[in-house]
Structure formats: C-alpha cells, structure tokens
Amino acid sequence: MAEDTEKQSATREETAPASPMETDLERIRTAKGQRPYFFPDPNLDKLVAMLMALVSEVAVLRERLDTHERLAEVETWASGAQVEAFEAPDPVEAERAEWREDYVGRIMRIITDELERLKA
Amino acid sequence: MALNIKEPYPHRMMPRATHDEHARENIIAAVKHFMSDNIYPNDELVYEKQAKQRFVKEHGREPKDCGEVHHLMMDEPYTQMWSSMARTLQEMLWDNQGEIVQHEMPRMQAEAKALTRKAKGSVTLDPDFEMPRYVSAVDIHAMPGGYPTSRSEDDLFTPAVYDRGAYYYTRGMVGRWGEGGAQALINAVKEFYPDLQPKRILDVGCAIGWSTVPLVDAWPEAEVHGIDVGEAFMRYAHARAEGLGKVVHFHQMNGEDLKFPDGHFDLVMSGGMYHETSKKAAPRIIKEIYRVLKPGGVSMNYDIPYGGEYNLHEQFMLNWDCYFNAEPFWRQWTAWDRADFMSWGGFDKDGVIDAWADRDHEGNFKFFPKPFDELHTSARGGIGRVQFFGAKK
Numbered sequence: 384m385a386e387d388t389e390k391q392s393a394t395r396e397e398t399a400p401a402s403p404m405e406t407d408l409e410r411i412r413t414a415k416g417q418r419p420y421f422f423p424d425p426n427l428d429k430l431v432a433m434l435m436a437l438v439s440e441v442a443v444l445r446e447r448l449d450t451h452e453r454l455a456e457v458e459t460w461a462s463g464a465q466v467e468a469f470e471a472p473d474p475v476e477a478e479r480a481e482w483r484e485d486y487v488g489r490i491m492r493i494i495t496d497e498l499e500r501l502k503a
Numbered sequence: 504m505a506l507n508i509k510e511p512y513p514h515r516m517m518p519r520a521t522h523d524e525h526a527r528e529n530i531i532a533a534v535k536h537f538m539s540d541n542i543y544p545n546d547e548l549v550y551e552k553q554a555k556q557r558f559v560k561e562h563g564r565e566p567k568d569c570g571e572v573h574h575l576m577m578d579e580p581y582t583q584m585w586s587s588m589a590r591t592l593q594e595m596l597w598d599n600q601g602e603i604v605q606h607e608m609p610r611m612q613a614e615a616k617a618l619t620r621k622a623k624g625s626v627t628l629d630p631d632f633e634m635p636r637y638v639s640a641v642d643i644h645a646m647p648g649g650y651p652t653s654r655s656e657d658d659l660f661t662p663a664v665y666d667r668g669a670y671y672y673t674r675g676m677v678g679r680w681g682e683g684g685a686q687a688l689i690n691a692v693k694e695f696y697p698d699l700q701p702k703r704i705l706d707v708g709c710a711i712g713w714s715t716v717p718l719v720d721a722w723p724e725a726e727v728h729g730i731d732v733g734e735a736f737m738r739y740a741h742a743r744a745e746g747l748g749k750v751v752h753f754h755q756m757n758g759e760d761l762k763f764p765d766g767h768f769d770l771v772m773s774g775g776m777y778h779e780t781s782k783k784a785a786p787r788i789i790k791e792i793y794r795v796l797k798p799g800g801v802s803m804n805y806d807i808p809y810g811g812e813y814n815l816h817e818q819f820m821l822n823w824d825c826y827f828n829a830e831p832f833w834r835q836w837t838a839w840d841r842a843d844f845m846s847w848g849g850f851d852k853d854g855v856i857d858a859w860a861d862r863d864h865e866g867n868f869k870f871f872p873k874p875f876d877e878l879h880t881s882a883r884g885g886i887g888r889v890q891f892f893g894a895k896k
Binding site for chain 1: 505506507521522523526527529530531533534537541542545548549552553577581582583584585586587588590591592594595597598601602604605608609610612640641642645646647648649652654655658660661826827829
C-alpha cells in the first residue's frame, strides 16, 4: 500500500469543491449526550470555546497569507483557485509546523508561566 | 520537533479538505499536541504541589481513591482550563470535518456507487438490525451522529467524518491508511502464534475498516470479514476497501450475537472496540468470539490500556475521557484485567498474552517489555499507548 507516498496530496486540484452538486442531507453539528462545563459559570467555557475558534481562524488566515507569499515568489497575484491548488512542499510544511508551535506557545504563555512559578 | 502531520492517504473515499479546512485541521492538532506535551503532564505537578495539600488540610489525610482525586482536580483552575479547552478542541475537530464532508458528500456518493458496482468484496446490511443502546444513547467520543446515524441509502456523513477526523484526533498516530494498529496487531499475532495460518479472519467492531483492510495483505490466502453496528459505516467501509483494492466482506452485525457458525474463524481480532461497548456487552462479545473460533484459533485485540496499576492521579487522567469526552464505558474497560476478561469468554487465563506499545505520529508502534516502567500520563485518553492482548482457543 505504501507505494503512493508521492501522491499524498497529488489531488489538490480536485480538492476544491468543484462539483455544483449538493447533498440533501443536513450537516450534523451536535453530538447526542450532555455537554460538560468546567467553570463555575458556563459562560466562561463558552468564552474559551469562542477564543479557541478565533485562535484557529487566525492560524487559518496566517496559512492563507503564507500561501499567497509563496505564490508571490513565482507569480504576481494569486487567485482563490490558485491558493486552493497550492501544494505546500515538505520544507514549507515544516516551516508552517514550526510557526504553529511558536504561535500556540504564545497563546498558552499565561498557563506555562504559571507552571514555571509552581516548579520554582 | 514541531508536529507536522501528513494528510491522510487520499484513497477514493477520503474526504478532501479545502486549503482553509486543512489549515484548521493543522492548528487544532497543533493545540492538542501542545496540550499533550506541556499541559496534561503537568497536571500531576498541580496535584502534588497544590491540590493534594488543599485536600490534606481539609481532611487530615491524602485522597484514597481516584474518585476523590477526580473531584479534587475538577475544582482546580488549572484542570478546569485544560478540560474546557480539551472538550472544545474535540468539538472543533469534528465540526471542521463535518464542514469538509458536507461539500464532499456528492463526490463521495458518486465514488461509492462507481466503486461498488464491480465490487470483489461485499457488504451485507440487516434491515431488522436493532441498534444496541450503548452506541445509540450517546454519540461516542462526542462525534456528531455517532456510529448509528444513517439517514438514507447513500448517507456517508458519519463514517467519512470518522475516517479523516479520527486520523487527526490521533494526530496521525494511526498511520496514513489508519493501518498502524493492524500492522502492530499482525506483528503480534505472527510473533506470539508463528504457526497460525488463518483461512478465515474476522474483525469485530471494525468501524470503517482501518484494521480490516491490512489483514488482506498480511494473509493473502485468507477470507477477511468485518462487522459493525452502523449501516452507513458498513457502506463506507465497503466502498473504501474497494477503493484500496482489497477484498473484504463487511456485515452489519452486533458482536454480542455473531451470525456465524461455531468454529468458523481461525483469527478473530478487534481494535479499539471494547472500550466503546458496555459492561454487559463486552463479556458477551468475548463469549461469542470464543464460540466462532476454531479450536487452535486465536483472538488478538488492541485497546486503551488497563489502568489498575496506575497511581490515583494517573487513573484520573486516564479516565478523564469517560466523564468529559463521551466515552461512557472507558473507565470500566481500564479497570478490567485482560486475563480475567479473556477467561470470561472461555479462554485459558494462563495462556493470555499481554503486550504494550507506544505509537509515534506516523503510526509506528514500539513494543516495550514492562508497561509500568514507562508511565505515560501525558497521553490523556491513552492516545499514544496501546495494549495488545490475545489468547488461543
């Protein structure tokens, strides 16, 4: 099965939701079962959820900007379709992974800072 | 090293993410990875330096069981914060996959049709199937729709979400084809039972067939079957196996009531199934497995680890998912000694083999000899650590 490593993302062209077809089935977004809350005020949990969503969206924007910059090295302006078709080569993936790690570290600083004080 | 996960192998049924959806997969995995490396392992520090002292002051003694540790830690701001984040990350992971699958559904449905038209394997659905309550009452691991949902004859939503989503849930540890667990299991079978030449193999609780498909290459002469409860899961598993060019026979069936004759299989395996079945169902399943095995046949399994010899705080970490990540049977499973469990099915307790392994982010397993030499509390939810157990009939 392993012969296909190169093909890993060879299908990015097809990745774009090119088909005009849509499904009649609705997207399921809620899991059955009670949702746990952890803080005395559940609104704090909701704020954490909203904050994490924003953390994620900032990273998405950053990666999109990074794609634009990579494409700008070979082309002048990139269209949405060109961004979609972009295949990040391994070194780019590695750089992005490093960026994400640093980024998450900055977001989590207040928590790791507290740990350092506890360790001291 | 920063976590750099390859995309899952793009077999024909695999949902394909857009640029931004893929970026979202990566950041969710990166935050989860940071938590595993930096946050979960330090919960014990907070316990030792803060929480336990608070408890001793109040009660004049240390906590005596993991229930007390659980209540104590859930009052700690540190634990509350990571718990809140962990739960929300789980929801974000599935929801992002739902977005991907929603726009991929028409393509996947067309692929499934094309792939199954000339199928070499098969899928058998049971129109009278009764869904066990332990999978229908709660969506296991908080995956919207869970295992049972099938809303039409070509609904592929939940299994497709599972295929790509569970890969990212494990941060690639299952391997790009989801084959890692099976590869390690195959190695374990060949090592412990070198004479076994299975003609018929059954994967119980096979989900989308991650662990079923690699059996075909491991024993090319064998007839390979997989069963699970979800209609959509079986439909997807069938199309996926066909897309990978592997002949597998999938059946919608309950492991508590296998519709196979006595002594039908040489090897019956399971991967990550028992912790998602109930206290009543699991012993029934192992009895059924024993029944359908030939004399001399082998049952080999892997699942989250037995937690009986972990310390109280480690037990709390191991069982967090039971309370907060919709894994209602998880704690029960970590409490059962595997040799005892196998003996309830009819296997000789003294013949039960027990092997432990950790996996890396490419799905490779490293077996190690003494499970409790290397505790692994950072892997909340037992993500990295796997226990293999098996026996011969």
